[in-house]
Amino acid sequence: MTDTDTNSWRGVQSELLRRINEKEWPAGSLVPNEVDLAEEFGCARTTVNRAMRELADAGLLVRRRKAGTRVATHPASRVVLDIPIIRLEVEQRNAEWRQSLIEKTACVPPVRITSRLGLDPDAQMLHVRSLHFADNHPFLHEDRWMNIAALPGVERVDFSAVSSNEWLIENAPYTTGDIAFSAMNADAALADLLEAPLGAAIFVVDRITWDKDIPITSVRLSYAPGYRMNTKI
Template sequence: MIDAEAISWRSIHLELLRRITEREWPPGSVVPNETDLAAEFGCARTTVHRAMRELAAAGLIDRKRKAGTRVALHPISRVVLDIPIIRLEVEQRNAEWSYGLLKQDMRVAPPSITARLGLERGTRMLHIASVHFADNHPFLHEDRWINVDALPAVAKVDFSAISANEWLIQNAPYTSGDIAFSASTADGPLAELLAAAEGAAIFVVDRITWNGAVPITVVRLSYAPGYRLKTRI
């Protein structure tokens, strides 16, 4: 069940997606209407509408006037990767999540970052570095740059109280993203943060999100040794 204090279209989208993928709503079944879902989640109907629109765009539901909405009988066969809330990912592994902010400052982004985002060299961005823990053991290191020009409100957020990952999912709309998975080795500083041996093999996710043509954020997630990616097809 979704926390009523943190309702967003993204959190509703994830819950509806769970109901479909876990067959609580099997193929062909009728999906409750937006008014009923808004009452269930305690949010505005427009919030539910946005979540439903994303499911329809992914080919997971069929929406027809007068006939209502149903779970697709033959969903479009394509990969759809949601950006997970790291806290929930840890908790779904039956572990206790905790978080430590290492750095939060405005600075000129390095050319390697501005070039990837199509921003002018010398652009000032918000840089955030943090470590997420599972049962007090390092889970991943988050190294993130945020385009403050696209999200002015982010400059006032205290990221010692909420992770940048969770705040952005709740507050920053995006329309597309680029994502890359790779294997790497932990250098000295990163190995220390991840409580790993220097040179240990680690799993890395590099991701950029966009709202239309506007870059929102670029992040590198470096997972502690032993991490396994779990997803569905």
């Protein structure tokens, strides 16, 4: 097994996906049951269940009651994008990660945020802004709005100690989301934060996640110039 962290369902999912992609589990083969996998990974059965359910939803596993779980013979051609932990993304680039918390405020967000999330115009949300670094160089600016009503205790979280990105991934389930990729020119404020020239081309990710019909968060990630996104199919 790889050094993947299997204490979380995302880590288990990553390892199961590796076994499928590298044909350790060929198409049509029966995969071990949840109890055996949980024992192998040293985690709870519910953790394995969540990981396998996500892969089944993506069309990579076929689960049948009493018949077990098999690798799909003809996987659905469907793009599945996971939400990365920024800290790990930086560390996987062989850089040291740290963040600087810029703002944490409970307030009424702009109408463009509440309307996009389907919230009342006067709904209070938690606004968290952070600057993430890679080897002391700006990596990205995280501008996030969090639905206080859907996240009990979120106002008490110390986001200078843990990033809102990582806290949400570990604590807030989500079932669906919207994601958009775009480019923009850095204005004076963003150029200053990212140590970039005014008007520099910035790669931007806008993402909204929901848990069923409940909006969880809306975030804009603005990356420093030179960022390159890599993914797999």
